[in-house]
Amino acid sequence: MNKKIITIIYILIFFLIAFYNLNIIGLNYDGIWQYSFSYSFIKGGLPYKDFNTIVPPFSLFIMSIPLIIKNSYASYVLFHSLLLTISLFFSYKMFKEKTFILLILLFIFPVGLLPNYNSIIFMIFILILYFENTNYKYKDYIIGLLITLSILSKQSIGIFFLLPTIIYKHKDINCLKKRIIGFTIPNIIFLIYLIKNKILYNFIDLCFLGLSEFKDNFNGSIFLILLFIIMLIISIFLLLKDKDNISYLYCICLYSMAIPLFNITHLVFPIFAFLIIILDKIKIKRTNYVTFICIFIYIFITSIYFVSLYGKINYLPKEFNHFEYININNNLNTERIKVIKYLKNKKYIMYDLDAAFYRISLNKKTNFLDIPLHGNFGKNNNKKIIELIEKSNAQYILVNKKYNKNFQLDKVGIKYIKDNYQKIDEVSNYYIYKK
Numbered sequence: 001m002n003k004k005i006i007t008i009i010y011i012l013i014f015f016l017i018a019f020y021n022l023n024i025i026g027l028n029y030d031g032i033w034q035y036s037f038s039y040s041f042i043k044g045g046l047p048y049k050d051f052n053t054i055v056p057p058f059s060l061f062i063m064s065i066p067l068i069i070k071n072s073y074a075s076y077v078l079f080h081s082l083l084l085t086i087s088l089f090f091s092y093k094m095f096k097e098k099t100f101i102l103l104i105l106l107f108i109f110p111v112g113l114l115p116n117y118n119s120i121i122f123m124i125f126i127l128i129l130y131f132e133n134t135n136y137k138y139k140d141y142i143i144g145l146l147i148t149l150s151i152l153s154k155q156s157i158g159i160f161f162l163l164p165t166i167i168y169k170h171k172d173i174n175c176l177k178k179r180i181i182g183f184t185i186p187n188i189i190f191l192i193y194l195i196k197n198k199i200l201y202n203f204i205d206l207c208f209l210g211l212s213e214f215k216d217n218f219n220g221s222i223f224l225i226l227l228f229i230i231m232l233i234i235s236i237f238l239l240l241k242d243k244d245n246i247s248y249l250y251c252i253c254l255y256s257m258a259i260p261l262f263n264i265t266h267l268v269f270p271i272f273a274f275l276i277i278i279l280d281k282i283k284i285k286r287t288n289y290v291t292f293i294c295i296f297i298y299i300f301i302t303s304i305y306f307v308s309l310y311g312k313i314n315y316l317p318k319e320f321n322h323f324e325y326i327n328i329n330n331n332l333n334t335e336r337i338k339v340i341k342y343l344k345n346k347k348y349i350m351y352d353l354d355a356a357f358y359r360i361s362l363n364k365k366t367n368f369l370d371i372p373l374h375g376n377f378g379k380n381n382n383k384k385i386i387e388l389i390e391k392s393n394a395q396y397i398l399v400n401k402k403y404n405k406n407f408q409l410d411k412v413g414i415k416y417i418k419d420n421y422q423k424i425d426e427v428s429n430y431y432i433y434k435k
Contacts, residue, residue, distance in 0.1 A: 009295065010089055013103070016302060018081040020110045022074065023313060024305045026327035029353050030265070033371055034116045035076050036356040038064040039322070040366045042071055048202035052368045052376045056190070056207060058152035059120040074325045080115035087123035090130045097287040098279045100294035105272055107301045112268035117154050118257060122269045124150045125254050128161065129247050129276075140175050144182025152190060155207055160253035164246050202378075210378035224262050231255065231274045238277055251277050320361040335428040339398075342427045349392055351413050352400040352430070374410040382412040389413060397421060398430040 025031070037060040040051045047057045066079035092099040106112040112119070128146045131139040147165070151158030169175045194200040232255060239248040251273035258267045284290055313327045319340050343350070343358055350358055355370040368377065369388055377384040389397075397417050403409055421433035 006092070009100075009291070010085055010092075012295070013088060013298075014081055014085040016107070016298060017084055017113050018078055019302070020107070020113050020305075021077040021081060021115065022325060023309065023327045024302075025110055025114065026329045027073075027316075027323065027357075028114070030114055030116055031073070031077075032357050032360075034059070034063070034114075035073050036360060036366045036370065038067055038076065039071060039360055042067045043365050045365055046197055046199055048199045048206050049197070051366050052206060052371055052378075054206050054210065054376055055117050055154050056152040056203075058149050059117040059154075062120065063115065072322045072324060074323075077115055077326075080119065081113075083123055084113065084119060087126045091126050094130055094133060095276065095279070097284060097290045097294075100291050101279065102272055102275055104294060104297055104301075105268065105275065107298055109264055109268045110305075111265045112272070114265070118266065118269060120153045121150055121157050121257065122254075122272070124153065124158075125161075125250065125269075125273070129250055132164075132246055132250070138178075140178035141182040144179035144184075145186060146182075147179070148183045148186045152186065154257075156211075156259075157254070157256050160256045161250065163253055164249045167249065168246050205378035206376075210375060210381060212379075221262065221264075224258075224264065224267055228255065228258050228262060228267065228270070231270065235274060235277055238281070245280075247280075248277055316361075321363045322360050323357075338428045339430065343398075346396055347394045348396045348398060349389065349394040349435070350398040350430075351409075351417060352398065352403070353406055353409055354400075369413075372410050372413055373408045374412075376410075381410070385410060385413045386416050389416060392435070394435050397433040397435055398427075399433065401426075401429050401431060 021031070037047065037051060037053045037057075041047065041057075041060055041064050045051055047053050047060065053060060062083075063076060063080065066075040069075065088099060088103065091102070095102070112122075124146050128143055128150075131143050131146070136142070143165070147158065147161045149158075150161050165176070165179055169179070191200075194203050232252070235248065235252050235255075239245065239252065242248060254273040255270040258270050309327070312329070314330065314333060315325060316323050316328060317333055317337065319337055340358060340361055343362060349355075349369050351369065351372050353372075355372065356366050359366045359370050369385075369392065372385070375381060377388075399414060399417055403411070403414050417433055421435055423431050424434045425432040
């Protein structure tokens with residue numbers, strides 16, 4: 001296909017991804033939490049010490065780049081949209097027009113377009129596939145580097161990307177040497193960073209020792225679990241029939257992203273990888289027709305979403321810093337203004353999923369208690385939450401009146417607050433306790 005047409009298509013894809021994130025998905029918990037990590041890092045915070053991310057920090061590091069220029073959620077989203085578009089371009093270089101078919105999945109399930117570590121892992125996955133299928137002179141150094149970056153984005157997913165090298169390349173000593181060099185250098189740099197900043201144990205605690213605390217966080221769908229099992233069985237069967245295809249094993253490794261939550265947010269990229277395997281077995285004729293049909297589908301799906309949003313797009317008022325041009329998907333600005341006016345110039349704990357949003361809106365650094373999710377505090381999760389509440393110099397504690405409605409919110413802290421502090425007032429949908 002003509003290069004100018006491909007360029008125009010990818011410019012369209014970039015704007016569609018950005019539009020989805022800014023308006024269709026809009027303000028959402030996962031996006032806010034991931035942005036809060038990069039936001040706090042840019043403001044001088046240290047991961048694992050000043051804020052409680054539970055994955056290695058590559059994604060928050062790379063997503064901090066646009067915040068140097070403009071620290072806002074919109075710039076965060078636009079930069080992510082650019083990175084995702086670039087990775088999809090590399091996908092096109094491998095799979096040609098089949099990429100446009102695959103992309104339909106992300107527009108049907110736009111949670112796959114969210115700026116988070118899953119999408120960063122997906123981008124790295126695409127790049128690994130690309131370099132595995134080229135004869136580039138330095139490709140093994142790059143693949144070793146990319147595998148490390150995947151581990152430094154999400155340890156429980158990236159570690160699986162070592163398997164194809166171990167299984168397929170273990171007899172190629174020259175290849176292994178190059179990949180080990182590419183793998184080792186960034187790990188040494190990261191280790192030095194942890195030791196120099198005295199956060200090595202904090203990192204181990206939050207990213208490894210505390211993983212067992214997630215055993216109560218399962219909220220998956222039986223249907224999605226069955227879909228996952230079917231995908232896995234079919235993929236292994238096809239791999240056994242085509243044993244030399246290393247790309248299939250990488251696709252299967254990406255399925256680890258779905259574990260242990262098994263929800264659509266964590267399954268959309270594994271489905272994408274599964275479709276790569278399936279489409280590899282299908283020959284497509286009249287590729288130009290396929291491309292334009294796919295573009296029509298993108299625009300059609302986007303139009304449906306846009307029509308459903310007509311008259312419902314709401315942007316935050318000037319009282320909220322860093323969240324300009326983001327659709328909030330509801331009309332609760334009046335209530336939010338009441339809350340932010342109450343919080344202004346106060347020392348407080350907001351034990352709620354919106355805590356990071358309000359802290360950033362007030363242009364303040366976030367802390368551990370701003371993302372009070374069960375499992376986000378390392379080993380001895382419950383004990384640490386209580387200690388953090390006790391040691392805080394906050395004067396007031398805000399608790400959402402409907403705190404029971406979210407399974408992710410840690411309830412130990414709620415119980416401790418209700419049992420030990422006096423409720424003195426309320427603002428909007430929050431009870432206020434005096435500390």
